Amino acid sequence: MKFVTLSATLTALLCSTSPVLAQSPGDDGSAQARARETVAAMRPEEKTVLTHGIMALPLGPGMVMPEDAVPGAGYIPGIARLGIAPLKETDASLGVSYAAGLRKDNSTALPSGLSMASSWNPQLIEEGGRMIGSEARAKGFNVMLAGGVNLMRDPRNGRNFEYLGEDPLLAGTLVGHAIRGVQSNNIISTIKHIALNGQETGRHFVDVQISEANARESDLLAFQIGIEIGQPGSVMCAYNRVLGEQACASDWLLNKVLKQDWGFKGFVMSDWGAVPDLNAAMKGLDQQSGEQLDTEVFFGDKLAAAAARDPAWAKRLDDMNTRILTAYYAAGLDKNPVAPGGRIDFEANAKVAQEVAAQGIVLLRNERDALPLAKTARNILVVGGLATTGVMSGAGSSQVIGEGGPAASIPLGGTGPFASFANIAYHRSSPFAAMEKMAPEAKLRFRTGRSVSEAAAAAKTADVVIVFANQWSGEGFDQADLALPEGQDALIAAVAAANPNTIVVLQTGGPVLMPWLESTAAVVQAWYPGIRGGEAIASVLFGETNPSGHLPITFPASEADLPRPVLDGFDRLEPDFIGRKPAGAAPLTANYDIEGSDLGYRWNARQGHKALFPFGFGLSYSRFETSQLKMKGLSATFTVKNSGKVKGATVAQLYMTANPAGPQQRLAGFKRVELEPGASQTVTVSIDPRIVAEYVGNGWEIAPGSYSFALGENAEQLGTPVKAVLPARKIKP
Ligand code: GLC
Numbered sequence: 051m052k053f054v055t056l057s058a059t060l061t062a063l064l065c066s067t068s069p070v071l072a073q074s075p076g077d078d079g080s081a082q083a084r085a086r087e088t089v090a091a092m093r094p095e096e097k098t099v100l101t102h103g104i105m106a107l108p109l110g111p112g113m114v115m116p117e118d119a120v121p122g123a124g125y126i127p128g129i130a131r132l133g134i135a136p137l138k139e140t141d142a143s144l145g146v147s148y149a150a151g152l153r154k155d156n157s158t159a160l161p162s163g164l165s166m167a168s169s170w171n172p173q174l175i176e177e178g179g180r181m182i183g184s185e186a187r188a189k190g191f192n193v194m195l196a197g198g199v200n201l202m203r204d205p206r207n208g209r210n211f212e213y214l215g216e217d218p219l220l221a222g223t224l225v226g227h228a229i230r231g232v233q234s235n236n237i238i239s240t241i242k243h244i245a246l247n248g249q250e251t252g253r254h255f256v257d258v259q260i261s262e263a264n265a266r267e268s269d270l271l272a273f274q275i276g277i278e279i280g281q282p283g284s285v286m287c288a289y290n291r292v293l294g295e296q297a298c299a300s301d302w303l304l305n306k307v308l309k310q311d312w313g314f315k316g317f318v319m320s321d322w323g324a325v326p327d328l329n330a331a332m333k334g335l336d337q338q339s340g341e342q343l344d345t346e347v348f349f350g351d352k353l354a355a356a357a358a359r360d361p362a363w364a365k366r367l368d369d370m371n372t373r374i375l376t377a378y379y380a381a382g383l384d385k386n387p388v389a390p391g392g393r394i395d396f397e398a399n400a401k402v403a404q405e406v407a408a409q410g411i412v413l414l415r416n417e418r419d420a421l422p423l424a425k426t427a428r429n430i431l432v433v434g435g436l437a438t439t440g441v442m443s444g445a446g447s448s449q450v451i452g453e454g455g456p457a458a459s460i461p462l463g464g465t466g467p468f469a470s471f472a473n474i475a476y477h478r479s480s481p482f483a484a485m486e487k488m489a490p491e492a493k494l495r496f497r498t499g500r501s502v503s504e505a506a507a508a509a510k511t512a513d514v515v516i517v518f519a520n521q522w523s524g525e526g527f528d529q530a531d532l533a534l535p536e537g538q539d540a541l542i543a544a545v546a547a548a549n550p551n552t553i554v555v556l557q558t559g560g561p562v563l564m565p566w567l568e569s570t571a572a573v574v575q576a577w578y579p580g581i582r583g584g585e586a587i588a589s590v591l592f593g594e595t596n597p598s599g600h601l602p603i604t605f606p607a608s609e610a611d612l613p614r615p616v617l618d619g620f621d622r623l624e625p626d627f628i629g630r631k632p633a634g635a636a637p638l639t640a641n642y643d644i645e646g647s648d649l650g651y652r653w654n655a656r657q658g659h660k661a662l663f664p665f666g667f668g669l670s671y672s673r674f675e676t677s678q679l680k681m682k683g684l685s686a687t688f689t690v691k692n693s694g695k696v697k698g699a700t701v702a703q704l705y706m707t708a709n710p711a712g713p714q715q716r717l718a719g720f721k722r723v724e725l726e727p728g729a730s731q732t733v734t735v736s737i738d739p740r741i742v743a744e745y746v747g748n749g750w751e752i753a754p755g756s757y758s759f760a761l762g763e764n765a766e767q768l769g770t771p772v773k774a775v776l777p778a779r780k781i782k783p
């Protein structure tokens with residue numbers, strides 16, 4: 051019987067004092083001291099070199115790229131006299147971004163954030179981070195704008211695909227490990243976008259209203275856990291407003307929460323075009339990014355002039371430089387200079403991407419054991435989703451495209467300034483070709499799905515039909531609703547009516563409704579599965595991979611169940627990649643106190659809603675049982691058993707179900723466990739005390755009394771609760 055202790059890292063960190071930046075390998079822990087020495091040696095004119103930079107893309111006339119810049123997200127000049135290299139920044143969480151194809155190079159595309167989160171596997175996500183960070187380094191970048199962790203508050207948010215779901219413990223833990231992976235390459239990673247960046251509609255001016263406690267217990271807790279585990283050198287602030295202030299000029303978010311309460315020693319960089327004025331520096335912003343997209347360069351001469359005339363500004367300017375250089379030295383940028391042309395093992399990296407995709411695939415339905423397909427399956431019809439061409443990917447700054455460009459790129463058209471960015475891109479990884487390779491004896495046919503009647507007719511003569519249904523998603527746009535677009539619901543319904551042995555493979559950027567669900571044999575959620583997505587999908591369909599993914603988000607049964615049935619502003623604002631406030635537009639407010647910190651499954655539990663598919667849901671080709679839950683304070687021990695016939699992995703989930711005030715559901719711990727058939731394992735989970743606490747204004751408080759915990763197959767299928775009596779406890783903010 052093997053004992054496995056979870057979150058030892060988290061527990062150790064929780065006992066630490068305010069988190070200082072993790073020292074890079076070989077750093078003697080004095081990054082901040084070194085930074086102070088360097089700042090002391092700076093000349094006045096050097097003090098506004100690191101505090102602002104350009105978007106490193108030759109966008110528009112007069113945009114001159116510095117000769118040593120690498121086409122990517124950003125470039126901050128260095129200070130050669132002091133041995134400080136330029137900061138060369140690339141996006142993002144899913145790999146080295148495409149940058150409009152300007153580098154004409156190859157990058158390995160990880161699957162989407164929701165795919166990564168569906169693995170519930172921190173070690174795997176760290177491996178993915180390590181891989182993409184190594185490619186960033188090899189291309190000459192020393193800053194990776196990774197660590198996207200905004201919680202899914204609205205299932206229609208266009209950037210949900212990039213992020214890690216709706217729960218702060220799961221998302222915070224995974225993003226922390228992703229950041230550790232990226233920074234293991236001696237480059238700086240961000241965590242982004244602080245905070246409450248919950249929609250793309252009106253993203254530059256939507257004003258989020260939320261109580262401190264609700265923010266601390268949800269979105270901010272994800273950032274806090276991610277920073278404790280990952281120790282990112284930089285935090286990127288968001289476009290939106292919070293309590294009336296631009297997030298990049300929010301004294302509360304940046305100075306009070308991040309720097310004072312959490313003790314963050316690195317630097318805050320703005321999002322690109324997110325700086326409202328010079329005074330943002332006094333509110334905690336340390337670096338202006340993508341300055342061409344702002345109304346002016348605030349953090350250059352204007353900042354220097356303020357520092358020259360006012361000692362408070364001079365002190366703040368020194369602090370800005372100290373923070374940037376603390377991150378620089380902590381990550382080891384000085385001792386490990388980057389240069390383009392580094393060697394990349396794309397085959398090995400693609401295997402990492404494929405493993406992440408395989409572990410991120412969620413089996414949602416499997417009637418009559420329709421899956422896995424026998425390799426002797428004779429007559430397989432594949433329909434739709436451009437399944438012979440490639441796999442879908444999400445759009446925007448996180449877009450990664452491999453060598454030779456996308457397998458297909460479908461322009462959406464439009465007239466806005468960034469309409470050219472709105473392309474539906476497919477990765478060069480064909481599920482159809484991968485299935486043919488997996489089952490050489492089978493006869494595979496393909497129908498595009500453009501004609502419903504043609505696909506239904508072809509379905510009649512097939513042994514099994516696999517319909518690929520895709521929902522494109524991208525930065526700058528929100529989904530209009532949760533329906534599959536482009537008539538795919540009707541296509542699936544017609545095909546399933548023609549052949550009940552119909553399997554649906556979804557490639558979506560978030561949850562979707564499934565009016566055809568009961569007429570299908572199986573449903574597989576593959577998300578945007580990355581550069582080897584076709585192979586990962588085929589591997590699950592034919593049973594080479596036993597699916598182990600579990601949903602990191604709730605699939606609502608209806609939009610009427612949502613805290614905001616209509617996404618704020620969607621019914622009156624034009625979709626616009628930049629999302630700037632149109633002249634004369636009324637202010638836009640998002641009231642997140644409706645759900646507060648009860649996102650997704652917690653909202654459903656509070657409201658008594660049942661999900662279409664709940665958070666944590668995922669089937670396997672095997673069967674697992676969890677049992678013997680014992681609670682000892684904030685430590686839980688239980689047994690996981692594989693009672694099926696094949697090796698597989700599951701995700702054991704521990705939920706708090708009640709506190710002394712009454713019912714309150716929260717994920718309290720989790721562990722992905724891989725077991726041979728018949729084997730079992732005892733797991734120990736240490737619960738982060740903040741999960742069971744309430745935020746009470748100057749910190750967290752655990753009220754004394756009885757708490758209930760239960761093991762869960764998912765957020766709605768819970769075992770018998772076990773009580774634990776906890777003493778009163780205060781925890782620092
Ligand atoms: C974008 C995104 C941010 C990205 C940055 C640089 O608009 O919001 O995530 O890192 O600009 O491309």
